[in-house]
Amino acid sequence: MNSSALLTDRYELTMVDAAMQSGTADRLCLFEAFARRLPHGRRYGIVAGTGRLLELIQAFRFEDSELDWLRDHGVVRQPTLDWLADYRFSGEIWGYQEGEAYFPGSPLLTVESTFAEGVILETLILSVLNYDTSVASAAARMVSVALGRPIAEMGSRRTGEQSAVAAARAAYIAGFDATSNLEAGRRWGLPTMGTAAHAFTLLHDSEEDAFRAQVAAFGPGTTLLVDTYDIKTGVELAVKVAGTELGAVRIDSGDLPTVVAAVRDQLDSLGAVNTRITVTSDLDEHTIAGLSGSPVDAYGVGTSVVTGSGAPAAGMVYKLVAHKGDGRGADAGDWIPVAKASVAKASLGGRKRALRRIDGTRTAREEIVDVQGTGIDLPVDLPSESHRELLVHLVNGGVPDERYLGHAGTVLAREHRAAVMQELPIEAFRLGQGEPVIPTVYR
Amino acid sequence: MNSSALLTDRYELTMVDAAMQSGTADRLCLFEAFARRLPHGRRYGIVAGTGRLLELIQAFRFEDSELDWLRDHGVVRQPTLDWLADYRFSGEIWGYQEGEAYFPGSPLLTVESTFAEGVILETLILSVLNYDTSVASAAARMVSVALGRPIAEMGSRRTGEQSAVAAARAAYIAGFDATSNLEAGRRWGLPTMGTAAHAFTLLHDSEEDAFRAQVAAFGPGTTLLVDTYDIKTGVELAVKVAGTELGAVRIDSGDLPTVVAAVRDQLDSLGAVNTRITVTSDLDEHTIAGLSGSPVDAYGVGTSVVTGSGAPAAGMVYKLVAHKGDGRGADAGDWIPVAKASVAKASLGGRKRALRRIDGTRTAREEIVDVQGTGIDLPVDLPSESHRELLVHLVNGGVPDERYLGHAGTVLAREHRAAVMQELPIEAFRLGQGEPVIPTVYR
CATH class of the missing domain: 3.20.140.10 (nicotinate phosphoribosyltransferase)
Known part of the structure; x- marks a missing residue:
């Protein structure tokens, strides 16, 4: 050191x-x-x-x-x-x-x-x-309102690059399950997570191409980000490409209680009843609490946790x-x-x-x-x-x-x-x- | 690196x-x-x-x-x-x-x-x-309301230890004049400042002993922290010990507009007309603006600048x-x-x-x-x-x-x-x- x-x-x-x-x-x-x-x-x-x-x-x-x-x-x-x-x-x-x-x-x-x-x-x-x-102190409140659903820290980009490593560790201590930060994985042995961002979809000639590329690389158990263009189309494409074994869809925008309920219905109607829903859109303890009745399977939290939520x-x-x-x-x-x-x-x-x-x-x-x-x-x-x-x-x-x-x-x-x-x-x-x-x- | x-x-x-x-x-x-x-x-x-x-x-x-x-x-x-x-x-x-x-x-x-x-x-x-x-972005607003009075960044203790170095640099770019952070001095060549904290006064058997020790070490041009016990007594002691050539007094508590005015009057009445007044008590752009009419000579800002003031x-x-x-x-x-x-x-x-x-x-x-x-x-x-x-x-x-x-x-x-x-x-x-x-x- x-x-x-x-x-x-x-x-x-x-x-x-x-x-x-x-x-x-x-x-x-x-x-x-x-x-x-x-x-x-x-x-x-x-x-x-x-x-x-x-x-x-x-x-x-x-x-x-x-x-x-x-x-x-x-x-x-x-x-x-x-x-x-x-x-x-x-x-x-x-x-x-x-x-x-x-x-x-x-x-x-x-x-x-x-x-x-x-x-x-x-x-x-x-x-x-x-x-x-x-x-x-902020993270512990998010964990308690997440009611046992997995919650991941992904705020590295919203705090100083070294503070990001410390934040991942502090959130883990407070009960978060994983972090997106690789240095925190190396330095402190924390579980790390993450698959793809909007850039990956935009890079490809179509959303379907992007999904096919990701599923080819990581298998159908991956998490597909479905909100780059239109969520309904995105979910449909995701299940078309990955099949009903699709691991999860990630939603990073929109009015979450409404969107999550619609996506759950859509997934179920497509037969993807085991596909999980991960949400990651500017969450804090209050928005997480507001999703307690929604069929969310996992949360990803960024800015609010690494900045102590106020x-x-x-x-x-x-x-x-x-x-x-x-x-x-x-x-x-x-x-x-x-x-x-x-x-x-x-x-x-x-x-x-x-x-x-x-x-x-x-x-x-x-x-x-x-x-x-x-x-x-x-x-x-x-x-x-x-x-x-x-x-x-x-x-x-x-x-x-x-x-x-x-x-x-x-x-x-x-x-x-x-x-x-x-x-x-x-x-x-x-x-x-x-x-x-x-x-x-x-x- | x-x-x-x-x-x-x-x-x-x-x-x-x-x-x-x-x-x-x-x-x-x-x-x-x-x-x-x-x-x-x-x-x-x-x-x-x-x-x-x-x-x-x-x-x-x-x-x-x-x-x-x-x-x-x-x-x-x-x-x-x-x-x-x-x-x-x-x-x-x-x-x-x-x-x-x-x-x-x-x-x-x-x-x-x-x-x-x-x-x-x-x-x-x-x-x-x-x-x-x-x-x-926060620092620039503080600089503009400081109206040309020197302003120093001293918030290292309120942000991650490496972010502190970055914060010192960012505040300097925004017009701050100096930082308390030594690594920022070494790494980026920024001017550094700082003399003593309350602990130095509390360490000694009396406030007068502490002031004598500091003046013996750094000469009468130093900045004495006068609010450990009672500001009026502190100012009196400071001038008694350092003489009218005392460089500055620092005030870190109290209702600043009132206190600053009283300290200026007291210093002047003691003949210390060139002794400067530095204030450092939880300042932000709003409290600095509120001191524009007060005889403050320099500001030190901590928490608010390194946390982006909200x-x-x-x-x-x-x-x-x-x-x-x-x-x-x-x-x-x-x-x-x-x-x-x-x-x-x-x-x-x-x-x-x-x-x-x-x-x-x-x-x-x-x-x-x-x-x-x-x-x-x-x-x-x-x-x-x-x-x-x-x-x-x-x-x-x-x-x-x-x-x-x-x-x-x-x-x-x-x-x-x-x-x-x-x-x-x-x-x-x-x-x-x-x-x-x-x-x-x-x-």
Whole structure:
């Protein structure tokens, strides 16, 4: 992996530079990532990006090319350059497991390290968590209204070309079944899908020629795109060319409830009773919900999922919440909670622990943020039947927990999300704007 | 640069595979990227991403690692793998110069190549143009309401970590003066900025200690962040520590018009009459416009610029608009315009030329899209005083025009944007929703 070290705001390095001069760079600190609110009146959010982030933190290394550029541009001084050259994150990171539901104030990620080691990761942590969580939070709502029908992410063309890979992964964690993005298939082991676009039909001398070419290449089980010219003619031709064994037709335009019903009738009347209908026309959670009574067999979603369906950034911030004095290790003293008081941006100092209270019906009722302030180690015991610990140890002495990385970590996150969704109150799945489905309680 | 070849939807490769079997893969084709509408009732858009795209097309190569993955996952057959192994884009690309204004239907990019060579670039072209253009189109509006005050992009944490680099570049093209993103500084030669965040103040035993540390490190010309606790106290401390030579104070919260006025009075009364005021609190084009009468010296913009201020994807599509028969070169015959007829997604076939009609006052009046259909070469003569050719030759026989690449290309795009803005009717700069400021006329 290429170095991720310059995917960073300049002031992170400038602060390290100044803190090294003032002798505060080595103070032990706690940083916390959290969101003050859920985007867009949503009822819950889904954490994503964590596994990807852990890999990027491993790649956060200043090699000669980074150091030379920083030196040439006078960003930091020589002692800081020397320190950066040796930079390896060596601290602790706890966080909500990837795929976990979250609410306003949930302490999603806690970094314990020296000031310099922790502050320098701020931009990278927020870029990854804000984007991926935005996508997963939108995607989870689409999955819940798809009512078990397969749903594929195909929005690569509507977001930055590298964000597209992250979006495919985040949507998969949120319960999407596949992606069109090949790099996401390679990088994260996700299932990929896709057959043909309108260009393929337009290339050929007739729609029938195009269908014949596609069926010759992939067999009758393929998905034919039937709306290039006229849907009724397209469906007729599709069954004529592929026979009643035609795998699926794809519809990418029109008033979908009407069109889908007509296409189903037409397919059935032509004997293609097992041919599936895939729809892909500017779908979002609302249009998918509107198709719940229609004979749709699969959804493909583009723009809305990769842009967070109206909330393209999850609004997470990363704040210093506590530090110790100037000693190290046992001499460092107690944690000193710190918080800013800026209007509408106040933060809550101190180390947090997070528990979800689950009632006797296995339903989540409260997000409990336990503000301990001083150095109680995580986790501690609480009755397991009624409180679920939300923080997991992601990085131990600079070493990430392998379970959360790569393909396996992505699958684990997807499974965790599925389990967590079972726990949420049913009101979580209402699409309309409203309050978080469970309150965040500080104690 | 790493290979960009798998930053692609699976169906692009599947179509190549089927077309190779059906003998249509080598048909000469024209593909066109355009937007059916401007996002969000805007009056104009700004094209960005072109220079970045040309470099990514150069990196669109299938090496062993890509080919192995495609083979192992059965995406395409062996003849297609052999073709991909040799893939180098060898065709022609014309397009709007980066930084150009655009309107609905403007033919932003035209790719002339075989079907296979051109279709396979679709996803990459759209990812880059949709994201970068979204950012530049939002950024240009912020620049115009900043009324010449410096404006910096600092939204890296609110978009994917690689999109952040692209966003910095797009905002710079749109007239932003600097970015916080270091990789954008290294990769594209953009000016970078940034000093300290709230964490730096919270790290120290007092706000005064933090200010002393920062001034000791960077001198009194630095920018002190004064809103961690109480702005009035913060400003007083800042001047006490740095003296009246303090470079700037930064305000990141509060009701800005009120706060800015009070801080200016306070600075002046303390004798810090040259100390500048930078504001950075969740700004967008509307809040910036609301500060036009306030004594703000510089703006820093985050979320809204990197997410396109409500329109995170520019809505561009890439359509096959014409092809020739099966012959090659002189034998290939005439261009055959093709277009799909899907409801609300109809496209206009044929090769386009684009001209902007400029009246005697040097004001743009019409976007003229000249639908020629058959193979007239670009450009042709028209009276230069009244019509400006909008398409430039970006790639010639597979070779990109060097002028549009790298740092120089980015600066050229920024200059072009500045010149183009002079040409737009004054109504272009109204923030309210409305119609495109000039009509698109087909002829």
